[in-house]
Amino acid sequence: MALIQTIGLAKTYKKGKVDIPALHDVTFEINEGEFFSIVGKSGSGKSTLLNLIGGLDTASAGTIIFDSKDLRKMSRSELANHRRFSVGMIFQSFNLVKSRNALENVELALIFGGVPRNIRRKKATDLLTQVGLGSRLTHTPDELSGGENQRVAIARALANNPKVLLADEPTGNLDSETSGEIIQILRDLNKNHHLTVIMVTHDLETAEIVSDQIIKMKDGKIVDQLTKTEVL
Amino acid sequence: MNFTDMIILAFSNLWRTKLRTLLTTLGVVIGIGALTSMVSFGTGMQKNVTDAFKNNDLFTSITVTSKKVNLDEIATGNVGQMAEALKSEGKPLTDSVLEAIRAIPGVELAYPNLEFAARIKLLGDSASLNVAAMPGAIRQYKPFNDLLAGAFFTSDTSRSVVIREETLSSRLKIKLLKKGGEVTLTHSDSVTGVKLMHPDSLIGKTISLVTMSVNKSKIPMALLGMMRKNPEMPFDETITEVKICGILKRQGEFGRGVFNGNLIIPLKTAEAIPKLGFSSVWDLLDQKKKEGAYGSIHVRLSDMKRMNEVKKALEEMEVGVFTISDQLAEIKRAFLILDSLLGAIGAIALIVAGLGIINTMVMSILERTREIGIMKAIGGSENEIKMIFFVEAAVIGFIGAIFGLVLGWIVTKIATFVMNTQFLPSGEDPINLFYFPVWLILGAIAFSLLISLAAALYPATRAARIDPVKALRHD
Ligand SMILES: Nc1ncnc2c1ncn2[C@@H]1O[C@H](COP(=O)(O)OP(=O)(O)OP(=O)(O)O)[C@@H](O)[C@H]1O
Ligand SMILES: [Mg+2]
Numbered sequence: 001m002a003l004i005q006t007i008g009l010a011k012t013y014k015k016g017k018v019d020i021p022a023l024h025d026v027t028f029e030i031n032e033g034e035f036f037s038i039v040g041k042s043g044s045g046k047s048t049l050l051n052l053i054g055g056l057d058t059a060s061a062g063t064i065i066f067d068s069k070d071l072r073k074m075s076r077s078e079l080a081n082h083r084r085f086s087v088g089m090i091f092q093s094f095n096l097v098k099s100r101n102a103l104e105n106v107e108l109a110l111i112f113g114g115v116p117r118n119i120r121r122k123k124a125t126d127l128l129t130q131v132g133l134g135s136r137l138t139h140t141p142d143e144l145s146g147g148e149n150q151r152v153a154i155a156r157a158l159a160n161n162p163k164v165l166l167a168d169e170p171t172g173n174l175d176s177e178t179s180g181e182i183i184q185i186l187r188d189l190n191k192n193h194h195l196t197v198i199m200v201t202h203d204l205e206t207a208e209i210v211s212d213q214i215i216k217m218k219d220g221k222i223v224d225q226l227t228k229t230e231v232l
Numbered sequence: 233m234n235f236t237d238m239i240i241l242a243f244s245n246l247w248r249t250k251l252r253t254l255l256t257t258l259g260v261v262i263g264i265g266a267l268t269s270m271v272s273f274g275t276g277m278q279k280n281v282t283d284a285f286k287n288n289d290l291f292t293s294i295t296v297t298s299k300k301v302n303l304d305e306i307a308t309g310n311v312g313q314m315a316e317a318l319k320s321e322g323k324p325l326t327d328s329v330l331e332a333i334r335a336i337p338g339v340e341l342a343y344p345n346l347e348f349a350a351r352i353k354l355l356g357d358s359a360s361l362n363v364a365a366m367p368g369a370i371r372q373y374k375p376f377n378d379l380l381a382g383a384f385f386t387s388d389t390s391r392s393v394v395i396r397e398e399t400l401s402s403r404l405k406i407k408l409l410k411k412g413g414e415v416t417l418t419h420s421d422s423v424t425g426v427k428l429m430h431p432d433s434l435i436g437k438t439i440s441l442v443t444m445s446v447n448k449s450k451i452p453m454a455l456l457g458m459m460r461k462n463p464e465m466p467f468d469e470t471i472t473e474v475k476i477c478g479i480l481k482r483q484g485e486f487g488r489g490v491f492n493g494n495l496i497i498p499l500k501t502a503e504a505i506p507k508l509g510f511s512s513v514w515d516l517l518d519q520k521k522k523e524g525a526y527g528s529i530h531v532r533l534s535d536m537k538r539m540n541e542v543k544k545a546l547e548e549m550e551v552g553v554f555t556i557s558d559q560l561a562e563i564k565r566a567f568l569i570l571d572s573l574l575g576a577i578g579a580i581a582l583i584v585a586g587l588g589i590i591n592t593m594v595m596s597i598l599e600r601t602r603e604i605g606i607m608k609a610i611g612g613s614e615n616e617i618k619m620i621f622f623v624e625a626a627v628i629g630f631i632g633a634i635f636g637l638v639l640g641w642i643v644t645k646i647a648t649f650v651m652n653t654q655f656l657p658s659g660e661d662p663i664n665l666f667y668f669p670v671w672l673i674l675g676a677i678a679f680s681l682l683i684s685l686a687a688a689l690y691p692a693t694r695a696a697r698i699d700p701v702k703a704l705r706h707d
Contacts, residue, residue, distance in 0.1 A: 056609060056700045077613050084611020095704055097603050099248050111237050112611040156610065 001068070002029035003163065003196055004053060009062035011048050011220075022048040024220045026062070030213065032163075035190045036198045037207035040217030046200040047168050049217070053198060054089050054166045055082040067163060084112055087164045088157025092172035094149040096141040102128055102152045103137045109159035127155040131185060147178035154185060158195075165189065167199040171206075179203075183210060233616050242623040249596065256592040257632045259585035260680060264636020267578025268676050269643045269666070274571035276644075276667035281563060287483070289374040290556045291536040294543065295345075296333065296529040297552035298325050323550050324525035333531060336545045338538035343367045343499055344526035348507040352495065353440040354476075355427070359403040363441070364493025365502030373532060375481060376496075380408070381431035382478035388500040392477035393439060399494035400479070406434070408479070431479050439495075441472040445506035470506045582680065585632070586687040589625055593691030597621075597698075604695050605703025614696040621692035622685055629684025633677040640676075641668065 011023040023045045030036045038046045051057040052064060055071060058079075064071045066086065074082060083089075096105050106124035115123060128137055131151040141149050150170060157165055167186060171179035187210050189195040201207050207214050208226075216224035246253040285291065323329070325344070333342040346365035351358055370376050371384035376394070385392040400406040405426045444467045474497065533542055539557060546553045597604070604617060644666035652662040 051701050054609075056704075077615070080608070080611055080613035080616075083609060089609055091704060093704075095602070095606050095609065097606055108607070109610040111233055111241065112607070112616070114233060117237065160611065 003032040004030040037211040044217040045220040055079040088162040092169040113160035259588040260632025263582030263585035265639030266581040268640030270574035272666040292533040294531040340534040341532035351442040361494035379478040382435040394496040589687035605700040608700040625684040625688030633680035
C-alpha cells in the first residue's frame with residue numbers, strides 16, 4: 001500500500017464571499033522511499049498541496065491518507081503531532097529563526113520533539129555535521145550563505161526522524177551550483193537513508209533526473225503524471 | 233516539551249529583547265512595590281495597635297463607671313446625649329458595689345481607679361509626675377508580669393513602688409544599662425547630668441513622694457494672707473518614703489497611655505496617703521460624686537472568654553461598662569477599610585503594569601509572527617505556543633514581584649528611618665510603621681502572577697491562532 005494517497009483532494013480559500021479555488025480533484029499515490037516531484041507554474045497550487053500533506057493546512061474536500069491515517073480526521077493537536085514526527089519541511093526562504101544560531105534552530109525542533117536536554121546538543125551537532133555544517137554551528141542565519149541556511153533547515157527537518165521530507169522550492173533562492181548541492185543532499189537522503197522526498201520545483205529538468213514520479217499542475221489540477229520509467 | 237524547556241525558552245526569548253523586557257518588568261516592580269508598601273503600612277498600623285492591646289492584656293480588662301455612657305454616641309458627636317449623660321444621676325460606686333463586682337463569676341480582680349499627682353525625689357533629682365494605685369494582684373497581667381528588673385509588689389499595703397523605664401529616662405535623667413543593647417551617654421547627656429545606671433542597682437532605692445492636701449483649718453488664714461499680700465497656701469505637704477521594687481519595661485508608642493501613671497503604688501498605701509483632687513478622668517463624668525464613692529473601677533477577668541458573661545452581669549447592675557475589646561472590632565473594621573484603600577491604590581499600579589505586559593506581548597507577537605509559524609511548522613501545538621507566552625508573562629510577573637517586594641521593603645525601611653530620625657522625639661524606642669507578614673509576600677507574588685497571566689491571555693491565544701501557512705509565506 002502507498003505511503004501517501006490522495007483522492008479527489010480539493011482546497012478552496014474563502015475570502016469574504018469570494019471563493020478562491022487553489023486545488024481541485026487531486027488524486028495520486030506516493031510509495032515509501034520515492035522521490036516525488038511537483039512541478040507547475042506559479043499559483044498552480046503546488047505549495048497548497050504540500051501544506052496539506054504536511055498538515056499545515058486542511059483540505060476542503062477529498063481524502064488524504066498518510067501512513068494509513070486520514071489527515072482530515074485528525075484533531076489540531078494530532079496534526080501538530082503529524083508535523084512534529086511524521087514529516088519534515090523545508091522552504092524556499094529557509095524559515096530559520098533569525099535570532100538563533102544553527103545549533104539552536106535545530107535544537108528548537110528537538111525541544112518540540114521532546115528530546116531530553118542532555119542529548120539535544122549532541123544530536124543537533126550530529127545533524128549539522130551530516131549536512132556539512134560541522135564547523136558553522138554557532139553562526140546565525142545572517143552569518144550564513146543561502147545554501148548553508150538551507151542545510152540548517154534540512155538538519156532541522158530531519159531532527160525528529162520523519163518518514164517524509166517536504167521541500168517547497170528548496171533551491172528557489174539559490175544559484176545553480178548551490179542548488180545542485182542541495183538537490184544532492186536530498187537525493188542522498190532519499191537513496192541512502194530511505195527517506196521519502198516530496199519536492200516542489202519549477203525546474204522540470206532537475207526533477208526529471210532525480211524523481212521517481214512527477215506530477216505537473218495547472219490551475220489547481222494535475223495535468224500530467226510521469227513515473228520513473230517514463231522519466232528515463 | 234517539558235516545563236523546564238518552556239522556562240528556558242521563555243528566558244531566551246525575553247533575553248533577546250532585553251530593554252523591552254526590562255521596562256515591562258520595571259512596571260511590575262513599581263506596581264508590586266507600591267502595593268506591598270501600601271498594604272504593609274496598613275498591616276503595620278494594625279499590628280502595632282493589636283500588639284499594644286495584647287501586651288497590655290486589654291482583652292481581660294473592663295472599666296466600670298457610675299453611669300451608662302454610650303461612648304459611640306459621644307464619639308459621633310451627639311452632644312445632647314453627652315450632656316444628658318453628664319447631668320443624669322449615676323449609681324454611686326461604693327464599696328458595696330465593688331464587693332458585688334468582685335463576686336461576679338469570672339471576675340478575677342476589681343479595684344478602684346486611683347491616680348494622683350505628686351512630686352518625687354530620687355537620687356537627688358526631683359520630678360512632678362502622676363502616681364497610679366493598683367492592687368498587688370495585677371502582677372499576673374501583662375505588662376506587669378514581666379518587669380525589666382525587680383518584682384511587682386505583692387502586698388497592697390507595702391511601701392514599694394514600680395517605676396516605668398520611660399519615667400526614669402524622660403523625667404529623672406537616668407539611662408538604663410541593658411543586656412546586649414549598647415547604651416552610652418552622649419555629649420548632651422553628660423552636660424545635662426544624665427546618669428547611666430544598671431537596672432538592678434535601682435531596686436531598693438528610696439523615693440520620697442511629696443503630696444499636697446488641703447488643710448481646711450488653714451483656709452481662713454490663707455484668705456487673710458491674700459488680703460495682706462503675704463499669702464500662705466492652705467495646703468499641707470506630706471512626704472511618704474517608698475522603695476523601688478521593680479522597673480516596668482518600656483511600652484511601645486502604641487501601648488502608651490493605656491495605663492496612666494509614671495509610678496505604680498500599692499492600692500492601700502495610696503489610699504492612706506493624704507492627697508488632692510480627683511482621682512481619675514472618669515470623675516469628670518460625675519461632678520456630683522458622692523463622698524465614699526469611687527470614680528471608676530477597673531475589672532480584670534480570669535479569662536477573656538468570660539467577657540460577655542461578665543459584661544452582662546455588670547450591665548444588670550446598672551453601671552456603665554466600657555471595654556476596649558468592643559472598640560477593637562470597630563478599629564479592625566476601620567483598618568480593613570484602610571487596607572482596602574491602600575491595596576486598591578497599589579492594585580491600580582499593578583493593573584497599569586498589566587497593560588504594559590499586554591502591550592509588550594502583542595508587540596512581540598507581531599514581530600515574531602514568522603517565528604511562531606516556524607514553531608508550528610516544526611510541530612509546536614497550539615497549547616505549547618500558548619504556554620510559551622504564558623510562561624514569558626509569568627517570568628516577567630515573578631521577577632517583577634520579587635524585585636517589587638525588594639523595592640517595597642526598601643521604601644518602608646527609608647520611611648521608617650525618616651520617621652524615627654526626623655519625627656520621633658529622641659530617647660523613644662523606634663517605631664516600626666510597616667509590617668511584611670508572610671501572607672503579604674506570598675500574596676504579592678500570587679497577585680503579580682495572576683495579573684501577568686491575565687495580561688497574557690489575549691496575546692497568547694492570538695499567538696496560538698496564527699496561521700502557519702500565512703506566517704511562512706515567503707516575503
Ligand atoms: N491564504 C490564501 N488565501 C487566499 N488565496 C490563497 C491563499 N493561499 C494561496 N492562495 C491562492 O491559491 C492559489 C495557489 O497558491 P499556491 O501558493 O499553492 O501556488 P504555488 O503553486 O505554490 O505558486 P508559487 O510557485 O508562486 O509558489 C493561488 O491562486 C493563490 O493566490
Ligand atoms: Mg509556492
